[in-house]
Amino acid sequence: METVPELGITFDCADAQVVAAFWCRALGWVEAPPPEGWADWPSFLTDHDVPEDEWGDGATIRPASGGGPSISFLKVPEGKTVKNRVHLDVKVSGGRHVDQDVRERRIREKEEDLVAHGARTLREDHRDDGRLDHVVMQDPEGNEFCVV
Known part of the structure; x- marks a missing residue:
């Protein structure tokens, strides 16, 4: 077996x-x-x-x-040198079916909390209508992840 x-x-x-x-x-x-x-x-x-x-x-x-x-x-002895090819998504918005204002508030609250605990925001990615879709961040050692 x-x-x-x-x-x-x-x-x-x-x-x-x-x-x-x-x-x-x-x-x-x-x-x-x-x-x-x-x-x-x-x-x-x-x-x-x-x-x-x-x-x-x-x-x-x-x-x-x-x-x-x-x-x-x-x-490990070596430091991070390039962008992650795999990353984690921290899913807090509830999904695209949730009201956009609620989604954005949830994403912003999580982003703010994680920045206060050592993360750094790299960029915001927006939908075609200009509304926030997700935020790309780095953990305290530079590993990229998204807050969605």
């Missing part, structure tokens, strides 16, 4: 704890619990011979409900 893989998303970064905390805020997610069989992360890391000075080099978050894929953050 074939094993079905699970989906995991990983961000390379300079500071896993900072970027994980930002994405918890952006998505309303939580730190993932340690793997089954370990009471806490220090026990897991100790059992896997991870030196204590490397314990902050990684982090994993997941939806508060526990379902869906996780997102991991891994410290």
